[in-house]
Amino acid sequence: MNEAVPRERVAIGVVGAGKIAERHVLAYKQLGVTDLYLFDVDPVVRAARSTEWQVEAVDDLDTLLGLPGIAAVDVCTPTSFHAPYAIRALEARKHVFCEKPLCLSTREGKEIEAAATAACRIVMVGYLYRFHPAFQFVKSLLEERTIGDPYLALVRLGGRGSAAAWKHTVGQGAGAMGEMMAHMIDLATWYFGSIDEVDPLWNATLLPSREIGSEVVPASAEDISIVRLRAGEVQILVESDLATPSYMQHIDIQGSNGSIFSSILHYLPTVVYCKEQRGIYGAGNSVYTFQQENLFVDELGYFLDAIAGAPHTVNLLQDSMHIVEVLERIQGMTASHYPPSEAVH
């Protein structure tokens, strides 16, 4: 049986102390979690971040897993280390929150699933777009069939991705697909169901070197990827890149009774166009705006509730495994193309 862990008693171990770990640590603090521990393979990084974030640093994973009261491990390392850390945590009967994408391959995904089943523990992956009010509104519009039967979705996510060299390195699970497209495939499957067909249209490295801090590093991974997906009757064109100087994201869905445009960006509106009135939505455009949200607080609050025994129906392990499977198909890879999982510390 899954042992429920009340939020006020929860202790969390965060593994990896980079950009996204900072967002997680701040979110846990905002959510009232005071027992936080940090492990990073780099001793200088872990000492610096532990002082900066006011959390206790530990020297290795075994020490972290052996601490009294640790209920969950939050994996914030580069993607190539997700599976080994998630599995070690599950074997120690800890719940796991793992940053996206879940892992590098369906083979690793199955190993994580087996470990989660054996331990009766939750694995939730950081697909935070599902927690944005604009996208939840779009989900309800689709469920209410406000725009009729959807048949086409155009989906875009572009950003700089310049924070770390591994994000531009083949074999690390990054590039435009791992870093960006994973989020958009998740949104597409949440809206339209599992992906039946995959048609990679274009992958390229537009910027062969990247400025990371004060260094210029070569980029071997793709920084743009465009694919056509099909989920049931819906054709989905996904553009994702690490070549957009700032950040850009939007979705644009066409249906038999109209269109929906929306974005995670608070300065872009959500526009619902109806050919004919449906419910409260009159013919023509209805325009909505949504405030900026801390989605890390929303998703990690959901995770804390789930490990405390609340129903866990969003961002299930199976959803994340489907995304890995779709990415694997897009990348044209089989399990044998993957480098073996790297050793963890």
Ligand SMILES: NC(=O)c1ccc[n+]([C@@H]2O[C@H](COP(=O)([O-])OP(=O)(O)OC[C@H]3O[C@@H](n4cnc5c(N)ncnc54)[C@H](O)[C@@H]3O)[C@@H](O)[C@H]2O)c1
């Ligand atoms: N949900 C989102 O919107 C979002 C955004 C950015 C990144 N991410 C994901 O978060 C994860 C981390 O990304 P990031 O931007 O924080 O990267 P980052 O490079 O800033 O941080 C990674 C940290 O992990 C440490 N590390 C590397 N190998 C390790 C190992 N074997 N054991 C322990 N620590 C190790 C590094 O020293 C570094 O401090 C990735 O999976 C990425 O895809 C998610």
